[in-house]
Amino acid sequence: MAHRFKQSNLSEKLPLHLLKYKSTAIGLMLIVVLAFLAIFAPYLTPYDPIEVDLYNNIQSPSWEHPFGTDNLGRDVLTRVIYATRIDILASIFIVGISMIIGISIGILAGYYGGVIDKVLVGMMDTFLALPEIILALVLVGALGPGLFNVTLALSMLGWVKYARVSRGLALSIKEKEFIEAIKAVGVSDFYLVTHHIMPNTIAPISTLAVLSLGHAILSLAALGFLGLGAQPPMPEWGAMLNEGRIFLRVGWWISIFPGLMIMITVLAFNFIGDGLRDVLDPRLKLRERQ
Protein backbone atom coordinates (compact mmCIF):
# COMPACT_ATOMS: atom_id res chain seq x y z
CA MET A 1 0.00 0.00 0.00
CA ALA A 2 2.82 2.37 0.85
CA HIS A 3 3.77 3.13 -2.70
CA ARG A 4 0.37 4.67 -3.32
CA PHE A 5 1.29 7.68 -1.26
CA LYS A 6 4.57 8.11 -3.10
CA GLN A 7 5.03 11.41 -4.83
CA SER A 8 4.74 10.93 -8.55
CA ASN A 9 7.61 12.34 -10.58
CA LEU A 10 7.39 14.16 -13.87
CA SER A 11 7.61 11.11 -16.10
CA GLU A 12 4.68 9.53 -14.32
CA LYS A 13 2.72 12.75 -14.76
CA LEU A 14 3.50 13.10 -18.42
CA PRO A 15 0.55 11.07 -19.72
CA LEU A 16 -1.84 13.35 -17.87
CA HIS A 17 -0.23 16.39 -19.47
CA LEU A 18 -0.34 14.83 -22.90
CA LEU A 19 -3.96 13.97 -22.32
CA LYS A 20 -4.59 17.57 -21.41
CA TYR A 21 -2.93 18.89 -24.51
CA LYS A 22 -4.68 16.32 -26.63
CA SER A 23 -7.98 17.46 -25.18
CA THR A 24 -7.05 21.07 -25.95
CA ALA A 25 -6.43 20.07 -29.54
CA ILE A 26 -9.78 18.29 -29.68
CA GLY A 27 -11.44 21.37 -28.21
CA LEU A 28 -9.88 23.65 -30.82
CA MET A 29 -10.88 21.28 -33.62
CA LEU A 30 -14.47 21.19 -32.37
CA ILE A 31 -14.63 24.98 -32.26
CA VAL A 32 -13.30 25.23 -35.82
CA VAL A 33 -16.01 22.82 -36.96
CA LEU A 34 -18.69 24.74 -35.06
CA ALA A 35 -17.50 28.04 -36.50
CA PHE A 36 -17.59 26.50 -39.97
CA LEU A 37 -21.17 25.31 -39.38
CA ALA A 38 -22.21 28.72 -38.11
CA ILE A 39 -20.65 30.68 -40.98
CA PHE A 40 -21.70 28.41 -43.84
CA ALA A 41 -25.08 27.30 -42.45
CA PRO A 42 -27.12 28.30 -45.54
CA TYR A 43 -24.79 26.36 -47.88
CA LEU A 44 -24.68 23.22 -45.79
CA THR A 45 -28.32 22.31 -45.79
CA PRO A 46 -31.08 22.39 -48.39
CA TYR A 47 -33.78 23.06 -45.81
CA ASP A 48 -35.08 26.22 -44.22
CA PRO A 49 -34.78 26.43 -40.42
CA ILE A 50 -38.14 28.20 -39.97
CA GLU A 51 -40.45 27.16 -42.78
CA VAL A 52 -43.18 24.76 -41.65
CA ASP A 53 -43.74 21.51 -43.58
CA LEU A 54 -46.61 19.74 -41.86
CA TYR A 55 -46.62 16.80 -44.30
CA ASN A 56 -43.25 15.74 -42.91
CA ASN A 57 -43.74 16.28 -39.19
CA ILE A 58 -42.04 14.07 -36.58
CA GLN A 59 -40.09 11.91 -39.05
CA SER A 60 -37.47 9.75 -37.39
CA PRO A 61 -33.82 10.18 -38.49
CA SER A 62 -33.24 9.10 -42.09
CA TRP A 63 -30.92 9.88 -45.00
CA GLU A 64 -32.96 12.94 -45.98
CA HIS A 65 -33.23 14.11 -42.38
CA PRO A 66 -30.24 12.77 -40.41
CA PHE A 67 -31.57 14.24 -37.13
CA GLY A 68 -35.23 13.72 -38.07
CA THR A 69 -37.88 16.42 -38.29
CA ASP A 70 -39.75 18.24 -35.54
CA ASN A 71 -43.45 18.61 -34.80
CA LEU A 72 -43.77 21.28 -37.52
CA GLY A 73 -41.86 19.22 -40.09
CA ARG A 74 -38.69 21.28 -39.93
CA ASP A 75 -35.36 19.50 -40.36
CA VAL A 76 -33.79 19.22 -36.89
CA LEU A 77 -30.21 19.13 -38.25
CA THR A 78 -30.81 22.38 -40.14
CA ARG A 79 -32.20 24.05 -37.05
CA VAL A 80 -29.33 22.75 -34.92
CA ILE A 81 -26.81 24.20 -37.41
CA TYR A 82 -28.53 27.58 -37.58
CA ALA A 83 -28.78 27.63 -33.78
CA THR A 84 -24.97 27.40 -33.63
CA ARG A 85 -24.89 30.97 -34.92
CA ILE A 86 -27.27 32.29 -32.30
CA ASP A 87 -25.86 30.44 -29.31
CA ILE A 88 -22.19 31.09 -30.01
CA LEU A 89 -22.65 34.73 -30.99
CA ALA A 90 -24.85 35.44 -27.99
CA SER A 91 -22.38 33.80 -25.61
CA ILE A 92 -19.46 35.76 -27.08
CA PHE A 93 -21.52 38.91 -26.60
CA ILE A 94 -22.31 37.97 -23.00
CA VAL A 95 -18.68 37.25 -22.15
CA GLY A 96 -17.45 40.37 -23.97
CA ILE A 97 -19.76 42.75 -22.14
CA SER A 98 -19.17 41.07 -18.77
CA MET A 99 -15.42 41.35 -19.34
CA ILE A 100 -15.55 45.05 -20.18
CA ILE A 101 -17.69 45.85 -17.15
CA GLY A 102 -15.75 43.51 -14.86
CA ILE A 103 -12.24 44.63 -15.82
CA SER A 104 -13.17 48.33 -15.55
CA ILE A 105 -14.73 47.91 -12.12
CA GLY A 106 -11.98 45.58 -10.91
CA ILE A 107 -9.11 47.84 -11.93
CA LEU A 108 -10.91 50.89 -10.59
CA ALA A 109 -11.31 49.17 -7.23
CA GLY A 110 -7.82 47.69 -7.08
CA TYR A 111 -5.92 50.69 -8.41
CA TYR A 112 -7.59 53.45 -6.44
CA GLY A 113 -8.37 51.50 -3.26
CA GLY A 114 -9.94 53.32 -0.32
CA VAL A 115 -13.66 54.03 -0.24
CA ILE A 116 -14.17 53.24 -3.95
CA ASP A 117 -12.66 49.81 -3.36
CA LYS A 118 -14.84 49.15 -0.31
CA VAL A 119 -18.06 50.10 -2.10
CA LEU A 120 -17.22 48.10 -5.22
CA VAL A 121 -16.16 45.03 -3.25
CA GLY A 122 -19.41 45.25 -1.28
CA MET A 123 -21.28 45.30 -4.57
CA MET A 124 -19.37 42.25 -5.82
CA ASP A 125 -20.10 40.35 -2.61
CA THR A 126 -23.82 41.11 -2.85
CA PHE A 127 -23.92 39.89 -6.44
CA LEU A 128 -22.02 36.74 -5.48
CA ALA A 129 -24.35 36.14 -2.57
CA LEU A 130 -27.13 34.95 -4.85
CA PRO A 131 -27.29 32.22 -7.46
CA GLU A 132 -26.72 33.74 -10.91
CA ILE A 133 -29.66 32.01 -12.51
CA ILE A 134 -32.09 33.39 -9.92
CA LEU A 135 -30.90 36.94 -10.58
CA ALA A 136 -31.13 36.28 -14.31
CA LEU A 137 -34.70 35.03 -13.85
CA VAL A 138 -35.71 38.19 -12.00
CA LEU A 139 -34.08 40.40 -14.65
CA VAL A 140 -35.76 38.50 -17.45
CA GLY A 141 -39.03 38.55 -15.51
CA ALA A 142 -38.76 42.34 -15.41
CA LEU A 143 -37.51 42.87 -18.97
CA GLY A 144 -39.78 40.25 -20.49
CA PRO A 145 -38.75 37.07 -22.29
CA GLY A 146 -36.71 37.07 -25.50
CA LEU A 147 -33.21 36.34 -26.73
CA PHE A 148 -32.05 39.95 -26.54
CA ASN A 149 -33.28 40.44 -22.98
CA VAL A 150 -31.75 37.16 -21.82
CA THR A 151 -28.42 38.07 -23.40
CA LEU A 152 -28.60 41.48 -21.77
CA ALA A 153 -29.46 40.00 -18.36
CA LEU A 154 -26.60 37.49 -18.47
CA SER A 155 -24.16 40.22 -19.62
CA MET A 156 -25.16 42.33 -16.63
CA LEU A 157 -24.53 39.47 -14.21
CA GLY A 158 -21.32 37.89 -15.44
CA TRP A 159 -18.96 40.74 -14.58
CA VAL A 160 -18.25 39.83 -10.95
CA LYS A 161 -15.65 37.13 -11.61
CA TYR A 162 -13.64 39.38 -13.93
CA ALA A 163 -13.87 42.22 -11.44
CA ARG A 164 -12.50 40.04 -8.65
CA VAL A 165 -9.61 38.71 -10.69
CA SER A 166 -8.60 42.05 -12.21
CA ARG A 167 -8.91 43.80 -8.84
CA GLY A 168 -6.51 41.29 -7.31
CA LEU A 169 -4.10 41.70 -10.21
CA ALA A 170 -4.28 45.49 -10.11
CA LEU A 171 -3.62 45.39 -6.37
CA SER A 172 -0.52 43.26 -6.75
CA ILE A 173 0.83 45.00 -9.85
CA LYS A 174 0.53 48.52 -8.48
CA GLU A 175 2.94 47.66 -5.69
CA LYS A 176 5.63 46.58 -8.16
CA GLU A 177 8.75 48.68 -8.56
CA PHE A 178 8.32 49.30 -12.26
CA ILE A 179 5.00 51.00 -11.58
CA GLU A 180 6.73 53.26 -9.07
CA ALA A 181 9.30 54.10 -11.69
CA ILE A 182 6.67 54.86 -14.32
CA LYS A 183 4.77 57.02 -11.86
CA ALA A 184 7.96 58.93 -11.12
CA VAL A 185 8.24 59.81 -14.80
CA GLY A 186 4.86 61.49 -14.45
CA VAL A 187 2.52 59.62 -16.80
CA SER A 188 -1.24 59.89 -16.33
CA ASP A 189 -3.24 57.30 -14.41
CA PHE A 190 -5.13 56.41 -17.56
CA TYR A 191 -1.92 55.70 -19.49
CA LEU A 192 -0.54 53.70 -16.61
CA VAL A 193 -3.68 51.57 -16.34
CA THR A 194 -4.14 50.94 -20.07
CA HIS A 195 -0.47 50.41 -20.93
CA HIS A 196 0.98 48.74 -17.87
CA ILE A 197 -1.75 47.22 -15.73
CA MET A 198 -4.23 45.94 -18.31
CA PRO A 199 -1.67 44.01 -20.40
CA ASN A 200 -0.70 42.10 -17.29
CA THR A 201 -4.26 40.98 -16.72
CA ILE A 202 -4.71 39.47 -20.20
CA ALA A 203 -3.40 35.98 -19.48
CA PRO A 204 -5.50 35.16 -16.42
CA ILE A 205 -8.56 36.94 -17.80
CA SER A 206 -8.48 35.12 -21.13
CA THR A 207 -8.52 31.71 -19.42
CA LEU A 208 -11.50 32.83 -17.41
CA ALA A 209 -13.20 34.18 -20.53
CA VAL A 210 -12.90 30.93 -22.47
CA LEU A 211 -14.21 28.92 -19.53
CA SER A 212 -17.06 31.43 -19.18
CA LEU A 213 -18.06 30.96 -22.82
CA GLY A 214 -19.18 27.44 -21.97
CA HIS A 215 -20.93 28.70 -18.87
CA ALA A 216 -22.69 31.42 -20.87
CA ILE A 217 -23.98 28.89 -23.40
CA LEU A 218 -25.32 26.71 -20.58
CA SER A 219 -27.11 29.65 -18.91
CA LEU A 220 -28.47 30.93 -22.21
CA ALA A 221 -29.78 27.50 -23.14
CA ALA A 222 -31.22 26.97 -19.65
CA LEU A 223 -33.25 30.17 -19.93
CA GLY A 224 -34.23 29.16 -23.45
CA PHE A 225 -35.35 25.83 -22.08
CA LEU A 226 -37.49 27.59 -19.46
CA GLY A 227 -39.22 29.40 -22.31
CA LEU A 228 -37.76 32.77 -21.35
CA GLY A 229 -34.99 33.06 -23.95
CA ALA A 230 -35.26 32.84 -27.72
CA GLN A 231 -38.92 32.59 -28.73
CA PRO A 232 -40.24 30.25 -31.43
CA PRO A 233 -39.65 29.92 -34.31
CA MET A 234 -36.07 31.12 -33.71
CA PRO A 235 -33.68 28.14 -33.68
CA GLU A 236 -31.80 28.20 -30.37
CA TRP A 237 -30.60 25.00 -28.69
CA GLY A 238 -32.30 25.53 -25.33
CA ALA A 239 -35.58 26.66 -26.87
CA MET A 240 -35.48 23.68 -29.27
CA LEU A 241 -35.14 21.33 -26.32
CA ASN A 242 -38.13 23.00 -24.72
CA GLU A 243 -40.24 22.72 -27.87
CA GLY A 244 -39.33 19.07 -28.29
CA ARG A 245 -39.96 18.19 -24.65
CA ILE A 246 -43.67 17.44 -25.06
CA PHE A 247 -42.93 15.22 -28.05
CA LEU A 248 -40.35 13.16 -26.19
CA ARG A 249 -42.51 10.05 -26.39
CA VAL A 250 -43.07 10.23 -30.15
CA GLY A 251 -39.92 11.99 -31.30
CA TRP A 252 -36.92 11.83 -28.98
CA TRP A 253 -34.64 13.27 -31.68
CA ILE A 254 -36.34 16.69 -31.56
CA SER A 255 -34.87 17.52 -28.16
CA ILE A 256 -31.95 15.09 -27.80
CA PHE A 257 -29.80 16.41 -30.67
CA PRO A 258 -29.88 20.10 -29.67
CA GLY A 259 -28.83 19.06 -26.15
CA LEU A 260 -25.97 17.03 -27.58
CA MET A 261 -24.79 20.11 -29.48
CA ILE A 262 -24.84 22.19 -26.29
CA MET A 263 -22.75 19.56 -24.56
CA ILE A 264 -20.20 19.31 -27.37
CA THR A 265 -19.80 23.08 -27.53
CA VAL A 266 -19.44 23.51 -23.79
CA LEU A 267 -17.00 20.61 -23.65
CA ALA A 268 -14.90 22.22 -26.40
CA PHE A 269 -14.70 25.53 -24.55
CA ASN A 270 -13.85 23.78 -21.30
CA PHE A 271 -11.06 21.76 -22.99
CA ILE A 272 -9.53 24.92 -24.45
CA GLY A 273 -9.90 26.80 -21.19
CA ASP A 274 -8.13 24.05 -19.24
CA GLY A 275 -5.30 23.96 -21.78
CA LEU A 276 -4.96 27.74 -21.74
CA ARG A 277 -4.75 27.71 -17.98
CA ASP A 278 -1.86 25.26 -18.11
CA VAL A 279 0.03 27.26 -20.71
CA LEU A 280 -0.68 30.75 -19.41
CA ASP A 281 -0.41 30.14 -15.70
CA PRO A 282 2.95 28.45 -15.18
CA ARG A 283 2.56 28.69 -11.43
CA LEU A 284 -0.33 26.26 -11.49
CA LYS A 285 1.56 23.86 -13.70
CA LEU A 286 4.61 24.09 -11.51
CA ARG A 287 2.61 23.31 -8.44
CA GLU A 288 1.17 20.28 -10.13
CA ARG A 289 4.61 19.08 -11.16
CA GLN A 290 6.14 19.40 -7.74
Next chain:
Amino acid sequence: MLEYIAKRTAIAVFVVFATSALTFLLLSLIPGDTAVMIIQRVFVGDVTYNPSKMEIEAAEQIFQLGNPMWMQYIHWLSNALHGDFGTSYISGRGVLGEILVRLPATVELAIAATILSLLVAIPLGVISAVRQNSKVDYSSMALATFFISMPNFWLGLVLILIFSLHFDLLPVAGYGGIDHLILPTITLCAGMMAVTVRLTRSSVLEVLRLDYITTAKAKGLGDGRILYRHVLKNAMIPVITIVGLQLGYLLGGTVIVETIFAWPGIGKLLIDSINARDIPMIQGCVVFIAIIFSLVNMLVDISYYFLDPRIKYEEV
Protein backbone atom coordinates in the same frame (compact mmCIF):
# COMPACT_ATOMS: atom_id res chain seq x y z
CA MET B 1 -15.97 33.69 17.82
CA LEU B 2 -19.25 35.26 18.96
CA GLU B 3 -18.21 38.50 17.33
CA TYR B 4 -17.56 36.69 14.09
CA ILE B 5 -20.96 34.97 14.18
CA ALA B 6 -22.62 38.33 14.79
CA LYS B 7 -20.74 39.92 11.92
CA ARG B 8 -21.51 37.03 9.61
CA THR B 9 -25.20 37.15 10.54
CA ALA B 10 -25.27 40.88 9.82
CA ILE B 11 -23.85 40.25 6.35
CA ALA B 12 -26.45 37.55 5.67
CA VAL B 13 -29.28 39.83 6.77
CA PHE B 14 -27.90 42.65 4.62
CA VAL B 15 -27.77 40.38 1.58
CA VAL B 16 -31.40 39.34 2.04
CA PHE B 17 -32.48 42.99 2.33
CA ALA B 18 -30.38 44.07 -0.64
CA THR B 19 -31.86 41.25 -2.70
CA SER B 20 -35.41 42.11 -1.74
CA ALA B 21 -34.84 45.79 -2.61
CA LEU B 22 -33.16 44.98 -5.92
CA THR B 23 -35.92 42.54 -6.87
CA PHE B 24 -38.59 45.04 -5.89
CA LEU B 25 -36.97 47.71 -8.03
CA LEU B 26 -36.59 45.41 -11.04
CA LEU B 27 -40.13 44.09 -10.78
CA SER B 28 -41.51 47.61 -10.71
CA LEU B 29 -40.22 47.92 -14.28
CA ILE B 30 -42.78 45.36 -15.44
CA PRO B 31 -45.25 47.20 -17.64
CA GLY B 32 -48.98 46.96 -17.08
CA ASP B 33 -51.50 48.57 -14.79
CA THR B 34 -51.00 46.93 -11.42
CA ALA B 35 -54.25 48.27 -9.97
CA VAL B 36 -56.37 46.81 -12.77
CA MET B 37 -54.50 43.52 -12.52
CA ILE B 38 -55.10 43.29 -8.77
CA ILE B 39 -58.83 44.05 -9.10
CA GLN B 40 -59.30 41.56 -11.90
CA ARG B 41 -57.37 38.71 -10.36
CA VAL B 42 -57.49 39.12 -6.61
CA PHE B 43 -60.92 40.63 -6.02
CA VAL B 44 -63.08 39.60 -8.96
CA GLY B 45 -61.34 36.49 -10.23
CA ASP B 46 -62.17 37.33 -13.82
CA VAL B 47 -59.45 38.68 -16.10
CA THR B 48 -61.98 40.15 -18.51
CA TYR B 49 -63.58 42.26 -15.80
CA ASN B 50 -63.46 45.96 -16.56
CA PRO B 51 -63.03 47.86 -13.27
CA SER B 52 -64.64 51.27 -12.78
CA LYS B 53 -62.60 54.38 -12.09
CA MET B 54 -63.67 54.34 -8.46
CA GLU B 55 -62.55 50.76 -8.00
CA ILE B 56 -59.14 51.53 -9.51
CA GLU B 57 -58.72 54.51 -7.22
CA ALA B 58 -59.73 52.41 -4.22
CA ALA B 59 -57.19 49.72 -5.14
CA GLU B 60 -54.48 52.33 -5.63
CA GLN B 61 -55.36 53.68 -2.20
CA ILE B 62 -55.29 50.29 -0.47
CA PHE B 63 -52.08 49.08 -2.09
CA GLN B 64 -50.47 52.54 -2.10
CA LEU B 65 -49.68 52.26 -5.79
CA GLY B 66 -49.54 56.01 -6.25
CA ASN B 67 -46.68 56.39 -3.79
CA PRO B 68 -43.03 56.64 -4.82
CA MET B 69 -41.07 53.41 -5.25
CA TRP B 70 -39.18 53.55 -1.98
CA MET B 71 -42.38 54.08 0.02
CA GLN B 72 -43.96 51.10 -1.69
CA TYR B 73 -40.89 49.08 -0.81
CA ILE B 74 -40.99 50.15 2.83
CA HIS B 75 -44.67 49.24 2.88
CA TRP B 76 -43.91 45.81 1.44
CA LEU B 77 -40.98 45.34 3.80
CA SER B 78 -42.88 46.21 6.97
CA ASN B 79 -45.67 43.86 5.92
CA ALA B 80 -43.13 41.14 5.08
CA LEU B 81 -41.48 41.50 8.47
CA HIS B 82 -44.89 40.85 9.98
CA GLY B 83 -45.23 37.72 7.89
CA ASP B 84 -47.43 39.22 5.16
CA PHE B 85 -45.78 38.84 1.77
CA GLY B 86 -48.83 40.05 -0.12
CA THR B 87 -51.38 38.28 -2.25
CA SER B 88 -50.77 36.39 -5.46
CA TYR B 89 -52.23 38.13 -8.52
CA ILE B 90 -53.07 34.77 -10.02
CA SER B 91 -54.51 32.61 -7.29
CA GLY B 92 -55.59 35.38 -4.97
CA ARG B 93 -54.11 33.45 -2.04
CA GLY B 94 -51.42 34.62 0.35
CA VAL B 95 -47.86 34.45 -1.02
CA LEU B 96 -46.30 33.19 2.19
CA GLY B 97 -48.80 30.34 2.50
CA GLU B 98 -48.17 29.12 -1.03
CA ILE B 99 -44.42 29.30 -0.62
CA LEU B 100 -44.55 27.37 2.65
CA VAL B 101 -46.67 24.68 0.99
CA ARG B 102 -44.10 24.34 -1.79
CA LEU B 103 -40.96 24.64 0.31
CA PRO B 104 -40.77 21.05 1.68
CA ALA B 105 -40.70 19.58 -1.84
CA THR B 106 -37.71 21.73 -2.80
CA VAL B 107 -35.89 21.04 0.46
CA GLU B 108 -36.48 17.31 0.03
CA LEU B 109 -35.03 17.40 -3.48
CA ALA B 110 -32.05 19.56 -2.48
CA ILE B 111 -31.16 17.35 0.50
CA ALA B 112 -31.49 14.16 -1.53
CA ALA B 113 -29.24 15.61 -4.25
CA THR B 114 -26.62 16.80 -1.77
CA ILE B 115 -26.51 13.46 0.03
CA LEU B 116 -26.28 11.45 -3.19
CA SER B 117 -23.60 13.70 -4.64
CA LEU B 118 -21.45 13.56 -1.50
CA LEU B 119 -21.90 9.80 -1.12
CA VAL B 120 -20.56 9.25 -4.63
CA ALA B 121 -18.18 12.18 -5.07
CA ILE B 122 -16.10 12.08 -1.90
CA PRO B 123 -15.08 8.41 -2.03
CA LEU B 124 -14.43 8.67 -5.76
CA GLY B 125 -12.35 11.83 -5.32
CA VAL B 126 -10.29 10.27 -2.52
CA ILE B 127 -9.65 7.09 -4.53
CA SER B 128 -8.67 9.17 -7.58
CA ALA B 129 -6.18 11.13 -5.52
CA VAL B 130 -4.69 8.18 -3.65
CA ARG B 131 -4.34 6.22 -6.88
CA GLN B 132 -3.30 9.22 -8.92
CA ASN B 133 -2.85 8.49 -12.65
CA SER B 134 -4.48 5.09 -12.37
CA LYS B 135 -7.33 3.97 -14.59
CA VAL B 136 -9.83 4.85 -11.86
CA ASP B 137 -8.37 8.34 -11.70
CA TYR B 138 -8.46 8.90 -15.45
CA SER B 139 -11.95 7.59 -15.92
CA SER B 140 -13.44 9.51 -13.00
CA MET B 141 -11.77 12.73 -14.19
CA ALA B 142 -13.00 12.17 -17.73
CA LEU B 143 -16.52 11.49 -16.46
CA ALA B 144 -16.38 14.62 -14.32
CA THR B 145 -15.40 16.80 -17.29
CA PHE B 146 -18.19 15.21 -19.27
CA PHE B 147 -20.83 15.89 -16.61
CA ILE B 148 -19.69 19.47 -15.99
CA SER B 149 -20.35 20.24 -19.66
CA MET B 150 -23.72 18.51 -19.71
CA PRO B 151 -26.84 20.68 -19.47
CA ASN B 152 -28.96 19.32 -16.62
CA PHE B 153 -32.19 19.85 -18.53
CA TRP B 154 -30.85 17.57 -21.26
CA LEU B 155 -29.77 14.93 -18.76
CA GLY B 156 -33.26 15.02 -17.26
CA LEU B 157 -34.88 14.36 -20.62
CA VAL B 158 -32.43 11.55 -21.42
CA LEU B 159 -33.17 9.90 -18.07
CA ILE B 160 -36.93 10.18 -18.66
CA LEU B 161 -36.47 8.73 -22.13
CA ILE B 162 -34.50 5.74 -20.88
CA PHE B 163 -36.00 4.89 -17.49
CA SER B 164 -39.57 6.11 -17.87
CA LEU B 165 -40.51 5.85 -21.52
CA HIS B 166 -38.32 2.98 -22.71
CA PHE B 167 -38.03 0.66 -19.71
CA ASP B 168 -41.09 2.00 -17.88
CA LEU B 169 -39.35 1.65 -14.52
CA LEU B 170 -39.91 5.07 -13.02
CA PRO B 171 -42.62 7.73 -13.28
CA VAL B 172 -42.15 10.41 -15.95
CA ALA B 173 -42.93 13.27 -13.59
CA GLY B 174 -44.81 14.25 -10.48
CA TYR B 175 -44.45 14.23 -6.74
CA GLY B 176 -44.98 11.27 -4.50
CA GLY B 177 -43.02 8.31 -3.20
CA ILE B 178 -39.36 7.50 -3.46
CA ASP B 179 -39.70 6.40 -7.09
CA HIS B 180 -40.68 9.95 -8.03
CA LEU B 181 -37.59 11.27 -6.29
CA ILE B 182 -34.97 9.19 -8.12
CA LEU B 183 -34.73 10.86 -11.54
CA PRO B 184 -34.97 14.49 -10.34
CA THR B 185 -32.29 13.80 -7.74
CA ILE B 186 -29.87 12.31 -10.26
CA THR B 187 -30.52 15.15 -12.70
CA LEU B 188 -29.95 17.76 -10.04
CA CYS B 189 -26.81 16.30 -8.51
CA ALA B 190 -24.86 15.22 -11.62
CA GLY B 191 -23.12 18.55 -12.16
CA MET B 192 -22.54 19.08 -8.47
CA MET B 193 -21.08 15.59 -8.17
CA ALA B 194 -18.61 16.28 -10.98
CA VAL B 195 -17.35 19.48 -9.36
CA THR B 196 -17.06 17.80 -5.96
CA VAL B 197 -15.08 14.82 -7.32
CA ARG B 198 -12.56 17.14 -8.95
CA LEU B 199 -12.23 19.28 -5.88
CA THR B 200 -11.91 16.38 -3.44
CA ARG B 201 -9.19 14.90 -5.61
CA SER B 202 -7.10 18.06 -5.83
CA SER B 203 -7.66 18.81 -2.17
CA VAL B 204 -6.47 15.35 -1.08
CA LEU B 205 -3.48 15.60 -3.43
CA GLU B 206 -2.54 18.92 -1.88
CA VAL B 207 -2.62 17.51 1.65
CA LEU B 208 -0.69 14.38 0.65
CA ARG B 209 2.25 16.62 -0.27
CA LEU B 210 2.48 18.31 3.09
CA ASP B 211 5.33 17.75 5.52
CA TYR B 212 3.26 16.33 8.32
CA ILE B 213 2.15 13.49 6.07
CA THR B 214 5.81 12.65 5.46
CA THR B 215 6.32 12.81 9.23
CA ALA B 216 3.39 10.53 9.82
CA LYS B 217 4.79 8.09 7.29
CA ALA B 218 8.24 8.31 8.88
CA LYS B 219 6.67 7.51 12.23
CA GLY B 220 5.50 4.31 10.63
CA LEU B 221 1.79 4.96 10.76
CA GLY B 222 -0.32 2.78 8.52
CA ASP B 223 -1.75 4.16 5.31
CA GLY B 224 -5.32 3.77 6.48
CA ARG B 225 -4.60 5.67 9.67
CA ILE B 226 -2.80 8.46 7.79
CA LEU B 227 -5.64 8.72 5.32
CA TYR B 228 -8.42 8.95 7.87
CA ARG B 229 -6.76 10.79 10.71
CA HIS B 230 -4.50 13.19 8.85
CA VAL B 231 -5.44 13.55 5.23
CA LEU B 232 -9.22 13.51 5.09
CA LYS B 233 -9.79 15.82 8.03
CA ASN B 234 -7.72 18.53 6.39
CA ALA B 235 -8.75 17.85 2.83
CA MET B 236 -12.44 18.20 3.65
CA ILE B 237 -12.26 21.92 4.47
CA PRO B 238 -12.24 23.19 0.87
CA VAL B 239 -14.79 20.51 0.00
CA ILE B 240 -17.21 21.95 2.52
CA THR B 241 -16.69 25.42 1.02
CA ILE B 242 -17.64 24.14 -2.37
CA VAL B 243 -20.64 22.26 -1.06
CA GLY B 244 -21.80 25.58 0.40
CA LEU B 245 -21.18 27.41 -2.86
CA GLN B 246 -22.81 24.61 -4.79
CA LEU B 247 -26.02 25.29 -2.96
CA GLY B 248 -26.45 28.21 -5.30
CA TYR B 249 -26.11 25.90 -8.22
CA LEU B 250 -28.54 23.55 -6.53
CA LEU B 251 -31.18 26.24 -5.98
CA GLY B 252 -30.73 27.40 -9.56
CA GLY B 253 -30.88 23.79 -10.68
CA THR B 254 -34.13 23.11 -8.82
CA VAL B 255 -35.81 25.72 -11.00
CA ILE B 256 -34.98 23.63 -14.06
CA VAL B 257 -35.36 20.18 -12.55
CA GLU B 258 -38.70 21.03 -10.97
CA THR B 259 -39.90 22.32 -14.34
CA ILE B 260 -38.89 19.12 -16.14
CA PHE B 261 -40.34 16.74 -13.60
CA ALA B 262 -43.39 18.83 -12.63
CA TRP B 263 -42.04 18.82 -9.08
CA PRO B 264 -44.24 21.10 -6.96
CA GLY B 265 -41.43 23.09 -5.33
CA ILE B 266 -40.49 26.71 -5.00
CA GLY B 267 -38.46 26.67 -8.24
CA LYS B 268 -41.44 25.72 -10.37
CA LEU B 269 -43.52 28.24 -8.48
CA LEU B 270 -40.98 30.93 -9.40
CA ILE B 271 -41.03 30.01 -13.10
CA ASP B 272 -44.83 29.86 -13.19
CA SER B 273 -45.02 33.26 -11.49
CA ILE B 274 -42.53 34.77 -13.93
CA ASN B 275 -44.54 33.46 -16.86
CA ALA B 276 -47.73 34.81 -15.34
CA ARG B 277 -46.08 38.10 -14.26
CA ASP B 278 -47.31 37.48 -10.73
CA ILE B 279 -45.17 40.17 -9.11
CA PRO B 280 -45.81 39.54 -5.37
CA MET B 281 -45.18 35.83 -5.88
CA ILE B 282 -41.90 36.40 -7.76
CA GLN B 283 -40.79 38.77 -5.02
CA GLY B 284 -41.68 36.25 -2.33
CA CYS B 285 -39.93 33.33 -4.03
CA VAL B 286 -36.73 35.30 -4.63
CA VAL B 287 -36.61 36.52 -1.05
CA PHE B 288 -37.13 32.99 0.23
CA ILE B 289 -34.38 31.62 -1.99
CA ALA B 290 -32.09 34.43 -0.82
CA ILE B 291 -32.87 33.57 2.80
CA ILE B 292 -32.08 29.88 2.32
CA PHE B 293 -28.92 30.63 0.37
CA SER B 294 -27.58 33.18 2.86
CA LEU B 295 -28.42 30.97 5.79
CA VAL B 296 -26.55 27.98 4.40
CA ASN B 297 -23.54 30.07 3.36
CA MET B 298 -23.43 31.51 6.83
CA LEU B 299 -23.54 28.09 8.46
CA VAL B 300 -20.78 26.88 6.14
CA ASP B 301 -18.57 29.84 7.05
CA ILE B 302 -19.16 29.35 10.76
CA SER B 303 -18.53 25.62 10.58
CA TYR B 304 -14.95 26.29 9.42
CA TYR B 305 -14.16 27.42 12.88
CA PHE B 306 -14.75 23.98 14.24
CA LEU B 307 -12.92 22.29 11.39
CA ASP B 308 -9.93 24.53 11.06
CA PRO B 309 -8.89 26.45 14.17
CA ARG B 310 -6.01 27.95 12.18
CA ILE B 311 -8.43 30.39 10.57
CA LYS B 312 -8.30 33.72 12.34
CA TYR B 313 -11.62 35.45 12.15
CA GLU B 314 -10.32 38.89 12.97
CA GLU B 315 -8.75 38.93 9.55
CA VAL B 316 -11.80 37.77 7.68
